[in-house]
Amino acid sequence: MRSKSFSLGLLSLVLFTVCALLAYKYSFNKSLVIDPSSDYKFTVITDASQGGQTTAQLKKTKRAFELSCDIKKAYAWPFCELAVELTEPGQGLDLSTYDTVAIRARFEGEGSQRIRFYVRNSHPDYTKPSNDATLKVNEVEYAPNMYASEVVIPLDNFQVSGWWIDENNVPLEHFATDFSNVPLIEVATGGHVAEGKIKIIVEEIRFDGKMIPETHFLTFIIFIWVLVAISFLLNDVRLARNDLVKTRKQAQELESLTETLKLESKKFEQMAKRDPLTGARNRAGIRDYLFEQVQQVYLNKMPLSIIFMDIDHFKTVNDTHGHETGDEVLKVFARLVTNNTRQSDSLVRWGGEEFLLVCSNTDSEQAEALAENIRAAIEVAEWPLELDVTCSFGVTQMGQEGTSQFIARADEALYKAKSTGRNKVVTF
Known part of the structure; x- marks a missing residue:
């Protein structure tokens, strides 16, 4: 009987685990989508603020953002970029609960066709008010034209830009990526952009994750297994104890009666020595x-x-x-x-x-x-x-x-x- 109950319980637990894992894989999803229909503030930034001569224009259609840039080599590291302000100044979104970012974009123009994607994080230890240059630069660089549609990038693949660390004299404890308070994301030209006219077309940026972090979900599954194992163990102990009780029933009843009499005697003795009121x-x-x-x-x-x-x-x-x-x-x-x-x-x-x-x-x-x-x-x-x-x-x-x-x-x-x-x- 015990073996049958154990087998049935184990089978039920395995089925529960498989169903829970499948449900987790195909549900509990959450996404943050940024596309032309999004109600965010979109701005264009160039190297003009650094003394460069690059110019850029942003065109928004129903399907995409088109960032058209005329790259000039007047600045050592010319660039142009599309900036998306996710929140009001002084605030930020917690993107650390997402696992990946999917980017659907393409590059038109000569030379290096790579783009950089920045996720800028704010923290009081290194961010100065009203100075976006002090926002941490979590970055990834890739060639979008290598992918037929979108590219899915795990947030673990991002790294903190070395130039940002050097320019802001950032302490060692903040060298790691951080997505916990993000007010701004940016799509920019790559590090070796060629001089001339280029165009970056961005259809969608989508952060994907789970409403329940994977580590929490797996911990819950392990907890269920441990709980069931303890339940089986306790049940076996209970059954063994019941068997022992049956074999020693008369002796225990006599012992219990004797103990009860002792307690009652002690209780009456205490009552006799205490004022009841x-x-x-x-x-x-x-x-x-x-x-x-x-x-x-x-x-x-x-x-x-x-x-x-x-x-x-x-x-x-x-x-x-x-x-x-x-x-x-x-x-x-x-x-x-x-x-x-x-x-x-x-x-x-x-x-x-x-x-x-x-x-x-x-x-x-x-x-x-x-x-x-x-x-x-x-x-x-x-x-x-x-x-x-x-x-x-x-x-x-x-x-x-x-x-x-x-x-x-x-x-x-x-x-x-x-x-x-x-x-x-x-x-x-």
């Missing part, structure tokens, strides 16, 4: 911890302090606003205290609105400062129904005494805080 420890939950901290006082001479806290006028809150509001106040209070204490401190709900904070390795001065911080935080906190809630604090550090006497002194300090005005910290 506030999440703070209860008296049972603090007993063992407090015993350990008292041992540290006697054995290692580590200071231990406790802070007794009582919410002021809490009975009035319950009587006036109900016990649900009172419960919300208790929960906010516990959360607020926890957020303003250290990880080593332990909060206990002692009873009603009374709480006890056990502060290990803390002397009375440190505990008093901590209590004052908590008191200030409570005073400015936001409370249910916009109530004004304050709290009184009794602080004490353990001395040579028993645990009961230790807690009783903190309780006495709390009583003094409440009897002398509340919302204060008293230390004994």
